[in-house]
Amino acid sequence: SAVIxxxxxxxxxxxxxxxxxxCQVDSQVTMMFWYRQQPGQSLTLIATANQGSEAxxxxxxxxxxxxxxxxxxTFSTLTVSNMSPEDSSxxxxxxxxxxxxxxxxxxxxxxTVV
Amino acid sequence: xxxxxxDPGPFNVPEGATVAFNCTYSNSxxxxxxxxxxxxxxxxxxxxxxxxxxxEDGRFTAQLNxxxxxxxxxxxxxxxxxxxxxxxxxxxxxxxxxxxxGSGTRLQVQP
Numbered sequence: 001s002a003v004i005x006x007x008x009x010x011x012x013x014x015x016x017x018x019x020x021x022x023c024q025v026d027s028q029v030t031m032m033f034w035y036r037q038q039p040g041q042s043l044t045l046i047a048t049a050n051q052g053s054e055a056x057x058x059x060x061x062x063x064x065x066x067x068x069x070x071x072x073x074t075f076s077t078l079t080v081s082n083m084s085p086e087d088s089s090x091x092x093x094x095x096x097x098x099x100x101x102x103x104x105x106x107x108x109x110x111x112t113v114v
Numbered sequence: 115x116x117x118x119x120x121d122p123g124p125f126n127v128p129e130g131a132t133v134a135f136n137c138t139y140s141n142s143x144x145x146x147x148x149x150x151x152x153x154x155x156x157x158x159x160x161x162x163x164x165x166x167x168x169x170e171d172g173r174f175t176a177q178l179n180x181x182x183x184x185x186x187x188x189x190x191x192x193x194x195x196x197x198x199x200x201x202x203x204x205x206x207x208x209x210x211x212x213x214x215x216g217s218g219t220r221l222q223v224q225p
Contacts, residue, residue: 033212042201043158043215092157094213101146101205103213105157 002027006093006106013083013113020079021109023093028073031096033103034066038089046091049076083113115140118216120202126222131192135219137185137202146205147178149187151198152218158201161187192223 003026013019023032032049047055047068055068070076080087093106120137127133139147147164162169164176164185175188185202202216 031212042217043213045212045214048212102148102160102163104160108157110155 001104004106010110015084018081020077021091023076025074029095029097032076033094034078035092036089085113088113117214118202118204120216120219124220124222132190135187139183139204144204147185148203150201150203153198194223197223
C-alpha cells in the first residue's frame with residue numbers, strides 16, 4: 001500500500017488562526033480524502049480532494065472553513081480556517097486508488113484549539 | 115438513522131475467548147465492506163475486506179448478509195494485542211470511493 005506522510009502530527013493553535021495540514025503520498029493515487037475524528041467519535045468525511053479542480057464537500061462542511069488544495073496526484077493540503085475550540089479534533093488524510101475499494105490513512109494531525 | 119451502526123461496547127473478554135461484532139448498514143446500494151482496526155491515538159488500519167461468500171484470515175472471519183444488510187466479524191482465540199476499536203466500514207455507491215464509518219466497537223482482551 002502507499003506510504004502516506006501527514007504533517008504536522010499535532011499542533012496547539014490560538015482561536016481565530018488557521019492551520020494548514022499537508023498530506024504527501026509516495027506514489028500517484030487517484031483519490032484523496034480528508035476526514036475528521038472528533039474526541040470519542042468515529043470518522044466523518046470532510047471532502048474529496050480533486051486534482052486540478054475544486055474539492056467536493058460533504059454536508060456540513062464548506063470551502064471557506066476548510067479550503068483544500070490538490071495540485072497533483074501525490075499531494076494535498078487541508079486548511080482549518082478561523083479556528084475555534086470546536087475544531088479540536090484529529091484530521092486524517094486518506095487515499096484510494098483505481099481498481100481498489102479500500103482506503104489507507106495517514107497518521108493524522110491532532111489539533112487542539114485554545 | 116446512522117448509515118452504519120455498531121454496538122459501541124466495550125467488550126471485555128479473557129484471553130482465548132471468541133468474540134463477535136455485528137454491524138448494520140442502511141444503504142442497500144452499498145458495494146464494498148470492510149473491517150478496520152484503530153488503536154488508541156493511531157490512524158485506522160485495514161483489517162480485512164468482507165465478501166458475500168464470507169472470508170477468513172487466520173483467527174478472523176468476516177461475513178456479509180446483503181439481504182439483511184448485516185456484517186459481522188468473529189475473532190477466535192483472542193490475544194491481548196487484539197485490544198482495539200473495530201470499525202465497520204462501507205464504501206458508498208455511485209462511483210465515489212469515500213468510506214462511511216461506523217462508530218466502532220471497543221474490544222478489551224484481559225489476561
